[in-house]
Amino acid sequence: MAFAIDGFDLDRFVASTLAEDLGPDGIDVTSQSVIPADARFTGVMDARHAMVVAGLPIAEAFFRALDPDCEVRLLVEEGAQVSGGTDILHVSGKARALLTAERSALNTVQHLSGIASLTRTYVDAMACTGAVLLDTRKTIPGLRLLEKYATRQGGAQNHRMGLWDAAMIKDNHVAVAGDIGEAVRRAVAAGIAQIIVEVDHVEQIEPALAAGATHLLLDNMSSATLRGAVTLVGGRVPCEASGGVTLETIRAIAETGVDYVSVGRLTQSAPAADVGLDFTAV
Numbered sequence: 419m420a421f422a423i424d425g426f427d428l429d430r431f432v433a434s435t436l437a438e439d440l441g442p443d444g445i446d447v448t449s450q451s452v453i454p455a456d457a458r459f460t461g462v463m464d465a466r467h468a469m470v471v472a473g474l475p476i477a478e479a480f481f482r483a484l485d486p487d488c489e490v491r492l493l494v495e496e497g498a499q500v501s502g503g504t505d506i507l508h509v510s511g512k513a514r515a516l517l518t519a520e521r522s523a524l525n526t527v528q529h530l531s532g533i534a535s536l537t538r539t540y541v542d543a544m545a546c547t548g549a550v551l552l553d554t555r556k557t558i559p560g561l562r563l564l565e566k567y568a569t570r571q572g573g574a575q576n577h578r579m580g581l582w583d584a585a586m587i588k589d590n591h592v593a594v595a596g597d598i599g600e601a602v603r604r605a606v607a608a609g610i611a612q613i614i615v616e617v618d619h620v621e622q623i624e625p626a627l628a629a630g631a632t633h634l635l636l637d638n639m640s641s642a643t644l645r646g647a648v649t650l651v652g653g654r655v656p657c658e659a660s661g662g663v664t665l666e667t668i669r670a671i672a673e674t675g676v677d678y679v680s681v682g683r684l685t686q687s688a689p690a691a692d693v694g695l696d697f698t699a700v
Contacts, residue, residue, distance in 0.1 A: 421475035426563040432479045435522045446518040457513035458700040461520075463527070466692040467502040470538045471495075472571040473530035474507055476564075477523035485515035497571040499538065506693070516697065524695055529561075530568040531691035537572025537684050543665050547672035549679050552577040552658065556682035565685045577680055584612035586635075598622050602629035614658075620647050627654060636676065637661045644674035 421428065440446060465471065471494050478490045488511025494500055506527075509516060541551050553569040553576055555562070566576045578584050585605045587598070595601035598615065605613045606629065615631040617623055620643065626634065636647050638661035648657050658678040659671045672679050 421479070423563050423567050426567075428476065428479055431564075432476070432483050432522075435526075436480070436483060436519070439522060440518070446514070449514045449517045453514045453517065455514065458511065459513040459516050459697040460510035460700055461508070461516060461695055461697040462505050463507035463509070463524070463693060463695045465500050465502060465504045465506055465531075466694050468535075469500060469531050469691045469693075470534040470572050471498050471500055471506055471527075471531050472534040472568045473527040473564075476526045476530075477507060478509075480519040480523040480526070481509050481511065481516060484519045485511040487511065488516065497534065497573075507695075510700065513697070513699070520695055520697075524693060526564075528690040528693050530564060530571070531693060533565055533568035533685055533688040534572035535691055536688040537569045537574045539665060540668055540681055540684065541573035544668050544672040544679065547669065549659075549672035549676055550575055551684075552678050552680040553684050554578075554660075554680055554682040554686075555580070556686040558685075569684050572684075574684060575678075577678075578614075584614055584633075585610045586614045586616070587631075588616045589618065597625070599625040599629040602626055602631050606630040616660075617647075620650060623647060623650055627651070631655060633658065635660050635680070641670045641674050644671065644676060648675040 474492045474496060481488050481490055488509060491508040493508060494506050544551060551574040553566055553574050555578060557565045570576060578586065587601045587605060592598050592601050595604060602613060602615055613631050614633040614635055615626040616635040616637050617626060618637050633656050634651060635658045636644055639647065644659055651657055656677040658680055659676045660680040663671060663679055663681045668679060
């Protein structure tokens with residue numbers, strides 16, 4: 419298995435997740451008491467409905483953490499779109515170890531595949547418009563790198579990874595700074611290269627651009643207003659539509675000429691995919 423996400427410590431994630439499940443004594447009392455120590459299992463993980471698969475290498479890491487000698491075969495690629503009933507992973511090894519790792523492996527694949535699947539649905543809904551789907555910082559604390567990995571598997575681009583990689587000037591920043599131009603000028607003076615500015619009204623566009631904004635987030639605007647805003651900007655900086663975007667509205671929004679559409683619900687509201695893992699004794 420070769421798997422890496424920049425900044426993500428897979429071994430640490432696996433160890434802390436298993437520790438949460440196994441408690442202070444590090445024991446799965448059910449498997450220890452019910453399953454013979456020398457018993458062996460073989461298991462198949464399968465997609466129980468159509469989905470985009472994400473997280474299989476992490477599931478493998480859970481199994482190998484408890485049974486380094488187990489055999490694991492990933493049957494589909496990450497980001498693959500599969501139909502219901504598709505086998506996606508095969509594992510065989512020590513029964514106690516596999517049962518102990520089962521829930522952590524499944525939870526991860528279900529959560530990440532759910533995000534990837536919802537993301538692909540949005541990508542498909544805005545296909546051929548020329549706009550790019552972005553994710554947001556609306557992630558579960560501690561899981562941002564994994565959740566943003568899942569949106570990439572679904573076809574989105576990652577937007578800001580955190581508060582450190584770009585300035586995002588929103589209405590509360592403007593309220594404290596006094597006006598949108600002053601807020602942008604302060605960011606420029608601080609030497610920040612990427613300055614994203616949220617504009618709620620078309621009248622804010624010119625002051626933001628004049629002060630040095632490098633990217634405009636057009637927030638909660640109608641399609642007609644978005645078209646006018648894009649025309650006004652005239653390609654001087656990228657334009658991103660955001661706020662209340664749904665599957666029903668994303669295509670019309672993407673067709674206004676914006677460069678990007680950002681959707682918080684990709685990570686905030688994605689339902690878990692239905693993934694099963696059935697074991698049989700060897």
